[in-house]
Amino acid sequence: xxxxxxxxxMGGQGLVLMTDIxxxxxxxxxxxxxxxxxxxxxxxGGMVWGNVRIGDKIHSPNIREGHGDYLLAMEPxxxxxxxxxxxxNGKIILNEKHINPxxxxxxxxxxxxxxxxxxxxxxxxxxxxxxxxxxxxxNEKIANVILIGLLxxxxxxxxxxxxxxxWRESIKDFVPEKAVELNFKAFELGFKN
Amino acid sequence: MKNKMxxxxxxxxxxxxxxxxxxxxSYPGSPTVGILSAINKYDEIYSxxxxxxxxxxxxxxxxxxxxARAMVAMKHVGLNISLDPxxxxxxxxxxxxxxxxxxxxxGLSSSQxxxxxxxxxxxxxxxxxxxxxxxxxxxxxKEALEISSDFNIPMMLRITSxxxxxxSIVTLNDRVEHDVPGMEKKPEKYCMIxxxxxxxxxxMKKRLExxxxxAYDTSLNKYExxxxxxxxxxTSGLLYENLKELDLDIxxxxxxxxxxxxxxxxxxxxxxxxxxxxxxEMTPFIENExxxxxxxxxxxxxxxxxxxxxIEAIEKGLEAAGVINQIDQKKxxxxxxxxxxxxxxTGCPHRSTFDIVKKSKADLVIGDIGCYSLAxxxxxxxxxxxxxxxxxxxxxxGLIKSRKNxxxxxxxxxxxxTFFHSGIPSFINLLHQSDGEENVTFLILDNRxxxxxxxxxxxxxxxxxxKNDLKVSIKELLETIGFEDVQEINQxxxxxxxxxxxxxxxxxxxxxxxxxxxxxxxxxxxxxYYYVDPTICIGCRNCIHTGCPPLExxxxxxxxxxxxxxxxxxCVGCSVCAQVCPVNAIKLSTELEVEDE
Numbered sequence: 001x002x003x004x005x006x007x008x009x010m011g012g013q014g015l016v017l018m019t020d021i022x023x024x025x026x027x028x029x030x031x032x033x034x035x036x037x038x039x040x041x042x043x044x045g046g047m048v049w050g051n052v053r054i055g056d057k058i059h060s061p062n063i064r065e066g067h068g069d070y071l072l073a074m075e076p077x078x079x080x081x082x083x084x085x086x087x088x089n090g091k092i093i094l095n096e097k098h099i100n101p102x103x104x105x106x107x108x109x110x111x112x113x114x115x116x117x118x119x120x121x122x123x124x125x126x127x128x129x130x131x132x133x134x135x136x137x138x139n140e141k142i143a144n145v146i147l148i149g150l151l152x153x154x155x156x157x158x159x160x161x162x163x164x165x166x167w168r169e170s171i172k173d174f175v176p177e178k179a180v181e182l183n184f185k186a187f188e189l190g191f192k193n
Numbered sequence: 194m195k196n197k198m199x200x201x202x203x204x205x206x207x208x209x210x211x212x213x214x215x216x217x218x219s220y221p222g223s224p225t226v227g228i229l230s231a232i233n234k235y236d237e238i239y240s241x242x243x244x245x246x247x248x249x250x251x252x253x254x255x256x257x258x259x260x261a262r263a264m265v266a267m268k269h270v271g272l273n274i275s276l277d278p279x280x281x282x283x284x285x286x287x288x289x290x291x292x293x294x295x296x297x298x299x300g301l302s303s304s305q306x307x308x309x310x311x312x313x314x315x316x317x318x319x320x321x322x323x324x325x326x327x328x329x330x331x332x333x334x335k336e337a338l339e340i341s342s343d344f345n346i347p348m349m350l351r352i353t354s355x356x357x358x359x360x361s362i363v364t365l366n367d368r369v370e371h372d373v374p375g376m377e378k379k380p381e382k383y384c385m386i387x388x389x390x391x392x393x394x395x396x397m398k399k400r401l402e403x404x405x406x407x408a409y410d411t412s413l414n415k416y417e418x419x420x421x422x423x424x425x426x427x428t429s430g431l432l433y434e435n436l437k438e439l440d441l442d443i444x445x446x447x448x449x450x451x452x453x454x455x456x457x458x459x460x461x462x463x464x465x466x467x468x469x470x471x472x473x474e475m476t477p478f479i480e481n482e483x484x485x486x487x488x489x490x491x492x493x494x495x496x497x498x499x500x501x502x503x504i505e506a507i508e509k510g511l512e513a514a515g516v517i518n519q520i521d522q523k524k525x526x527x528x529x530x531x532x533x534x535x536x537x538x539t540g541c542p543h544r545s546t547f548d549i550v551k552k553s554k555a556d557l558v559i560g561d562i563g564c565y566s567l568a569x570x571x572x573x574x575x576x577x578x579x580x581x582x583x584x585x586x587x588x589x590x591g592l593i594k595s596r597k598n599x600x601x602x603x604x605x606x607x608x609x610x611t612f613f614h615s616g617i618p619s620f621i622n623l624l625h626q627s628d629g630e631e632n633v634t635f636l637i638l639d640n641r642x643x644x645x646x647x648x649x650x651x652x653x654x655x656x657x658x659x660k661n662d663l664k665v666s667i668k669e670l671l672e673t674i675g676f677e678d679v680q681e682i683n684q685x686x687x688x689x690x691x692x693x694x695x696x697x698x699x700x701x702x703x704x705x706x707x708x709x710x711x712x713x714x715x716x717x718x719x720x721x722y723y724y725v726d727p728t729i730c731i732g733c734r735n736c737i738h739t740g741c742p743p744l745e746x747x748x749x750x751x752x753x754x755x756x757x758x759x760x761x762x763x764c765v766g767c768s769v770c771a772q773v774c775p776v777n778a779i780k781l782s783t784e785l786e787v788e789d790e
Contacts, residue, residue: 010533011535012538012714019360020198023198023360024528026360027196027198032362032363033198033360033361034326034359034360035198035359035360035361036358037358037359042760045533045535045536045537045538045539045742046533046534046535046536047533053436057436058361059435059437060431060435060437060438060504061355061359061360061361061431061434062355062435062438062503062504064438064503064505065505077530077533077588078530078533080530081530081533084527084528099742100742100745101531101532101533101534102533102534102536102570102740103531103532103571103574104531104535104738104745105572105737105742105744105745106571106572106737106738107737108571109531110531111531112530112531115204115528115530131762134234135762140762148749150195159786164653168222169242
């Protein structure tokens with residue numbers, strides 16, 4: 001009963017923090033956990049992707065193509081880029097806020113809105129403009145934790161048992177003390193969505 | 194005893210701590226930058242990011258001479274500049290246990306090449322360990338220091354970028370302290386002059402033979418024997434974990450100590466099998482070692498010489514080798530979509546410089562390694578060459594001195610971190626036989642930090658940040674070297690910078706500009722945002738061409754043509770777009786200024 005969670009987005013969106021929080025919550029719940037994340041050049045607005053694998057026995061931190069259960073996409077195009085990693089019944093948790101890649105900004109390419117829209121035909125998509133919601137309750141930085149809330153809710157109805165309280169504890173472990181309350185609010189927003 | 198999630202990098206740091214490590218040095222580079230950042234948190238260890246990898250290695254060598262447990266960590270290419278001291282150091286019987294960590298980068302996630310440093314470890318007569326997960330990264334760090342202690346051999350821990358950044362559970366133990374006896378006064382042992390070094394050539398060979406004897410039954414290697422004796426797979430590192438995902442009933446000899454390999458043990462184990470297959474990334478290192486022992490094996494016939502070997506790649510390779518039957522892989526359709534290139538961050542000071550260079554009369558732009566390497570990509574595409582740290586200055590001189598009847602202007606770009614890493618000797622060399630006829634403009638981009646790897650200190654950071662203690666003035670240093678035309682400019686003052694740089698490009702001689710602008714990410718540039726007045730905007734796209742992420746062409750209500758716009762949540766108020774706008778359509782948000790007060 002392993003669960004494979006993919007994360008995608010771009011540098012600066014807090015994917016490493018998301019990975020940390022998911023890993024820690026699963027660890028606290030008593031599961032074996034392995035994860036991957038890519039840093040380096042990605043900090044400069046390039047694409048980033050990573051993954052967390054949770055279960056009873058995990059060998060590789062890598063997820064095989066077509067074996068992902070969840071895809072947390074912090075940006076729609078980055079969701080489109082990695083959807084092939086999902087199982088047929090995989091779920092996408094999506095931040096709707098577009099961030100143009102440079103070729104779209106320079107009007108060399110079009111933003112692939114139609115292809116992103118078409119994903120709805122193949123996958124269940126839990127979609128929210130997390131960036132906008134985050135600004136409403138504080139600032140855009142906490143958009144990632146809103147998505148964590150959505151994931152926690154989705155996992156709660158899945159086979160994996162991670163208590164709501166463990167999510168909060170692991171958020172507390174990783175965010176700066178003065179930002180804990182705000183991050184709880186963000187988590188709540190996703191979890192109750 | 195406590196369990197914790199750790200990256201491979203953090204686990205190495207922890208292993209060094211538990212092993213009683215005294216000194217660790219490094220130079221920031223992906224994928225190993227996280228090792229020293231993690232070590233920083235242990236008060237018992239002196240740690241530093243040194244000026245470059247060679248200096249870092251020398252600092253660690255000094256600690257080892259003292260009998261202290263020492264470590265140096267670097268990305269794979271850092272070993273190239275360090276090879277000079279390394280090749281002499283390894284001749285000496287290692288006093289304080291010594292570990293060199295090299296972060297190899299199969300797949301080139303953030304490097305200029307894909308060199309396989311296992312070959313350099315062997316070249317330098319070191320023994321090499323290769324962990325598979327974070328727990329092993331911790332354990333192998335400790336065990337490598339024990340091997341170093343027992344056999345007086347400098348050790349290499351080879352880790353790949355994937356494992357550096359992957360997290361898995363590790364068990365923590367307490368630190369064990371060791372004495373630091375101090376350096377022996379034995380010049381015949383430590384002074385590598387020819388008469389002393391001669392005997393060491395055979396010594397190194399014999400030392401490796403002793404480690405090979407140890408390797409026979411080392412706990413670092415694991416032999417998993419299946420009843421099926423048709424095939425044996427030999428592998429190491431993360432690839433072992435990838436292989437295990439396939440859940441095959443197959444024999445595996447997993448090497449943790451990948452060099453030297455015990456010939457006796459290898460012959461014993463492989464004798465049981467009809468076929469031996471080696472799975473390893475990049476060069477056929479283990480495969481060649483086995484072949485030198487006379488063992489028939491295959492590897493690179495089925496597995497790529499380049500890139501990472503994913504679970505899928507291993508499965509396909511094993512299918513091609515006839516080890517597994519028809520793969521039951523899900524048919525994956527991955528259609529290409531719009532790429533997302535890395536770009537200068539919002540508000541990055543370098544953006545204005547490359548906009549100026551792009552519009553200038555520069556014939557060639559010689560780049561170097563750092564954030565400004567991104568200028569090679571859209572939208573600027575302003576780099577004609579990038580090779581290695583600090584190389585731009587020497588390459589530029591060669592271009593000038595070998596030209597015939599061509600005085601087209603050259604612009605050469607280097608960052609502050611790279612200048613301190615290895616640019617200074619080349620600048621000294623530049624004045625040698627300079628005739629004043631060259632037309633070259635050097636742009637030293639000083640953002641006060643080694644930014645690309647996450648904002649580590651460098652030689653000038655202390656001038657801007659009280660937490661750092663190195664306060665070298667690049668301008669004064671260059672003037673001391675003998676350059677007469679060195680000017681400092683504020684990168685955010687676009688018009689002034691443009692005027693001065695263009696003037697220099699139009700004239701003969703060596704001009705040097707130190708372009709100041711604090712890294713927008715590290716120093717958290719966050720000023721009131723700018724906005725576009727679409728009724729004034731003429732849609733010329735001057736601002737768009739700077740590539741600042743918050744900018745995009747947008748359809749406004751009741752305006753037919755597309756006009757520029759700025760995402761206010763992303764804008765950090767650097768003002769460059771407003772300065773390149775020819776009609777003053779981009780304005781500072783007064784609204785936010787009020788909020789700020």
